[in-house]
Amino acid sequence: MADQLTHLDERGQARMVDVGAKDVTQRRAVARALVRMTPATAAAIAAGNAPKGDVLATARIAGIQAAKRTSELIPLCHPLPLDKVTVDAEVDAAAGVVTITAEARVTARTGVEMEALTAASVAALTVYDMVKGIERGVEISSVALLEKTGGKSDYARGS
Amino acid sequence: MADQLTHLDERGQARMVDVGAKDVTQRRAVARALVRMTPATAAAIAAGNAPKGDVLATARIAGIQAAKRTSELIPLCHPLPLDKVTVDAEVDAAAGVVTITAEARVTARTGVEMEALTAASVAALTVYDMVKGIERGVEISSVALLEKTGGKSDYARGS
Amino acid sequence: MADQLTHLDERGQARMVDVGAKDVTQRRAVARALVRMTPATAAAIAAGNAPKGDVLATARIAGIQAAKRTSELIPLCHPLPLDKVTVDAEVDAAAGVVTITAEARVTARTGVEMEALTAASVAALTVYDMVKGIERGVEISSVALLEKTGGKSDYARGS
Amino acid sequence: MADQLTHLDERGQARMVDVGAKDVTQRRAVARALVRMTPATAAAIAAGNAPKGDVLATARIAGIQAAKRTSELIPLCHPLPLDKVTVDAEVDAAAGVVTITAEARVTARTGVEMEALTAASVAALTVYDMVKGIERGVEISSVALLEKTGGKSDYARGS
Amino acid sequence: MADQLTHLDERGQARMVDVGAKDVTQRRAVARALVRMTPATAAAIAAGNAPKGDVLATARIAGIQAAKRTSELIPLCHPLPLDKVTVDAEVDAAAGVVTITAEARVTARTGVEMEALTAASVAALTVYDMVKGIERGVEISSVALLEKTGGKSDYARGS
Amino acid sequence: MADQLTHLDERGQARMVDVGAKDVTQRRAVARALVRMTPATAAAIAAGNAPKGDVLATARIAGIQAAKRTSELIPLCHPLPLDKVTVDAEVDAAAGVVTITAEARVTARTGVEMEALTAASVAALTVYDMVKGIERGVEISSVALLEKTGGKSDYARGS
Incomplete structure (x- = not known):
């Protein structure tokens, strides 16, 4: 089975x-990361975001x-030579979760799932960095590929 | 509360x-990342690791x-100016989990928890990259700080 | 005189x-960059900035x-090993100017004026990049050091 | 108008x-940066350049x-995947101006004006760095796109 | 003759x-680097490599x-946009030589000999770094292009 | 002996x-790299260097x-946080050799021999890159540490 490890x-x-x-x-590939924290911390992000949007804006830029x-x-x-990268970040203050969704596209000989996963991971780490001053137990609770198209075969998580 | 976001x-x-x-x-800071996969995939890593150790060796280097x-x-x-970085990676083939543990140390004016977390995340992404050819549903199921010393106050997860 | 060029x-x-x-x-050093455009373009930045702040937020992050x-x-x-970097960006829509101000601080054997100037320049280029789709004649009309302290002698522009 | 900001x-x-x-x-894109200084400083660059060319050579390499x-x-x-980058740097000692001109070319889906502007800006910052020991009031007085071809429409500054 | 220097x-x-x-x-291009040391140092690499392979594994990853x-x-x-990079590292303990061989491939408008040479050089420097604690006189005794295909004309060293 | 491999x-x-x-x-550490070529190629570098100095200037900057x-x-x-880096490059046209000498200095907890060796190697690769259009058999024939001071014990090659 080891020879299936193509790297x-x-x-x-x-x-x-x-x-x-x-x-x-x-x-094209889409990945997701979840950042779990207390509702109070999530509310601070949402409130901090209201006037200037900088927590989530910073995470989006870092991910891209x-x-x-x-x-x-x-x-x-x-x-x-990536054609496109987008990173979205949504706060669910009640649940205490920031959901990062990253999409990457390319016209090339190989796919972009690692690019989408890296964008999501680094955006999540950036959220962590910006809230660690108010809560230390924050966790990036899941980083996963949601879908992937354009290669030998397509993939959609959970389907 | 937003003003508690020190960034x-x-x-x-x-x-x-x-x-x-x-x-x-x-x-000093220690962080952990868990990479969840099927037992078969974890066994392939462990077996591939037997002769040459390259999956986990590659992940360790990438994390550092x-x-x-x-x-x-x-x-x-x-x-x-980091004093030290180490990344350990252990496979539990039966459970289908690779556990990454990263430690960073520095003599400086600010801490290294983001360095430990970044090392753990990138090592986990590297494991993902190296097994994605045999399993697509792999998930980085948790990235978290385990402990931190040397700053204003210490921290140990779960204590 | 050439031997005065210390590099x-x-x-x-x-x-x-x-x-x-x-x-x-x-x-410590503070630098400034001015980005000149039409009042209409500056107004688009200001308006785009109202809800989410992303043009100037992106420029600030890029500068840092x-x-x-x-x-x-x-x-x-x-x-x-920089102690601090901040980048501010202000729009004067009527004048058609975005003013970038960057500050860098360090505790070290040499100063940070190039860090402040580089932050201001790259923040200005980022503003340029984000408005070039609506106006092509945008110009970064001045990049200059405003002040510098902590080295052999201090400096303040215009004093 | 904000929706015209394509980023x-x-x-x-x-x-x-x-x-x-x-x-x-x-x-293809061509950009320019002007670095203004006293004639004495410009003369030092020109003289320093006579035997070995290092001030302007360093700026050219930094820009590329x-x-x-x-x-x-x-x-x-x-x-x-850039096809070509060139950076020229000319000293007008009497006027106290170093003029940087950067050209970038690519065969791709999007243009290279930011590459030309970044090359010109960093080359100008490098000149600044190399003369700041003899004059502190040096200013990068203009960074602008001169021309651009190969995209949806061409552009030439001032035409 | 200077005008033959195409750069x-x-x-x-x-x-x-x-x-x-x-x-x-x-x-495609293939390059080689030789790292010369005492047989005792080479044996330490080979022995250290037996269980975990980390000296040569680290060098290979660094080269890639x-x-x-x-x-x-x-x-x-x-x-x-490289299509492939591989780095091999072999120890001849008796001779006191580690031989690095790097191959790079690309589908592009220009060749990859510098990529192969850079991979071989950095892998060799990494071996040096990992044994310098036990021997200080280690030397990278040769870095050379072995072959090159796909450009205007092919090349094979020694042919 | 493997446990002597401190990495x-x-x-x-x-x-x-x-x-x-x-x-x-x-x-402090000083390293050297030798680039061997035909006398004709070395003469082209020397001649190309006469008016503008760019081959060796480019190599020096790349090394730094x-x-x-x-x-x-x-x-x-x-x-x-390096205190100083210098790279010298001398052509012996008759012998067909470019000798690169790199020095690095730091005030820190660990030494700079890898910095000096990396500077020398990359400067040598840059010379290679700039003459490969006129000669393909160029070889970097030796990269070695010349001396090292300031750590647990000093070192001087050949002494």
Whole structure:
């Protein structure tokens, strides 16, 4: 089964897979991260957001910028000329949850799920950074791929 | 309550907090990330790891390198001359879980919890990247601070 | 006179000046950039800013992040563990001007004027980028140091 | 009018515009930055430049390297596989002006004006850095796009 | 003869060559670096490698990541969307040599020899870093291009 | 002997060594790289260098900038606030050799030999890049540490 790990060669060594023979297609991926905190902390984000929007705006920008640096962070990822990155961040103050949703698109030989996941993760870490002064137990409770299209086969979480 | 968000100024705008008046002390933080997958995928990592160790070795290196770039990724983090970063990765094949534990240390005016959390997150994303070819539903199910010492007050999760 | 160019050695070659013998002091610099556009474009920024604040928020974040990368961009700058960076951006819609003001602080052997200037420049370029779709003739009409303290001698523009 | 700010979505939030449906064409942009100083400082650059050329050579290299990192600096810019970047720097010692001219070319779905502007800005900041030891009042007095071809419509400043 | 230096323009100034008119082809390059040390040090690497493989694994990952950053490091290199990077590292304990072999592939308008050479160099530096605690006289005794295909003409070292 | 590899922990896993308990001292390292080519190629560099100095100037700048990014390139290196970096490059046209000498200094808890070696290596790669259009068999024939002071014990090559 180990040989199914496509990033390892026949000797088990890490490698960047050759995508030179793959087709250039339009590829898209959507990922999500959940940041859990107390309702009071979530309310502070929502209130802080009311006049100037900076907590969530900062997280969105951080996520977009991180997507562009995915291949620097994840050793075996290919550098990709991204067509689009968006990061949304929504606060559910009552539930104490900030939901980050990141979408990446590219016209290339390989997909962008790591870019979407990296954007979501870094946006979530940015929210964490900005609220850690008022609550220390904040947790990024889930980072997951929601959907992916344009490669060999499509994927939709839960379907 | 919004004014408790120390990264926002009185107008709600994002800012990098001034740490110039804080003491230089030895600071330490430990963070954890859990990567959940099927037992079969976890077994492939463990087996792939037997001869050459590259899945977990790659994740450890990626986490260490990411810790050093935290201030580039998280907009309001301070650049820090880290004293030490370690990333451990353990596979529980039966449970289908890879547990990442990252520790960062610094002698500086501000702490390293974001460095530990960033290391754990990027190591977890690297595990995800290396197994996504054999399982698509992998989830980073928790990223959290375990402990923190050396700042104004200490913290230990769950205590 | 050429030997007064401290970044050139006796043969006129670029070098990073040795700051090892200089004192560690608290240093501060403030820089400014002006972005000139039509009043209509400035009004669009101000209006776009009303609900969510993203044009100026994006510019502020970009400036803060750029300050931290000054030594990567400016070849002979020293890497510095910045204590603080803030970037303010104000729109004067009637005059068609966005004024960026960036402040950097550090406790180190050399100053932060390039960090403040880089933050202001990149914030200004970010404003440019975000309005270039509605006006092409936008100009960054001035980037200058306003003040500097903590080094061998202080400086205040125009005094 | 705010909806003309293409980097903002319908809620006023920053986004990286989707260029996936745009044509791949050869695109080119030229930008300029002016660095104003006293004639004595400009003469020092020219003289320092005579034997070894390092002030302007350093600025040219810094500008070229910055062009390649535009998408890391400007949050909503797309990463682009640049075909060419050149940066020229000319000293007019009598007028006390260094004129930076940067050209960028790409074969891609979006243009390179931010790359040309970033190259010119960083080259200008590098000149500033290298003369700040002999004159503190140096100003980058103008950063502007001179021309742009290959996109939906061409642009030439002042025409 | 100086005008044969394609990175210099007619005035001898550094420039990034325009590759916009070149064909997009599949290009490949292989480079090698030799790291020479005492047999005892080489044996320590081999032994340390037995259980976990981390010295050579770390070098391989460092080389792959460096290949992706070639255009940031080498001023006149073009940014390239690499299709593949692999780095192999073999220890000859008796001879006291670690041989690094790096391969890069791309589908682009210009070649990847600098990417292969940068990967090999940084992998070799990483080996150096990891053994410098036990031997100080380690030397990277050769970094060279072994072969190159897909451009105007092919190349094979020694043929 | 493997336990002497200080970058590996007791399980053979890569780690960034903890330098928190080490003294802050002034540390210095000098490294050298030799680039071997035909006398004709070396003469082209020397001639190209006469009027504008750009080949060697570009290599020097690339080396200085690379020194500042050592901890990003070499996975287990600590980020350091460098006090000084210089890179010299001399052409011996008759012998067909460009000799790069890089010096790095820091006031810190750990040394700068990797910074000096990285600067020398990247400067050598930059020379290679700029002459590869006229000669393909160029080799970086030696990268080595020349001396090191300020740590637990000093070192001088060949002494």
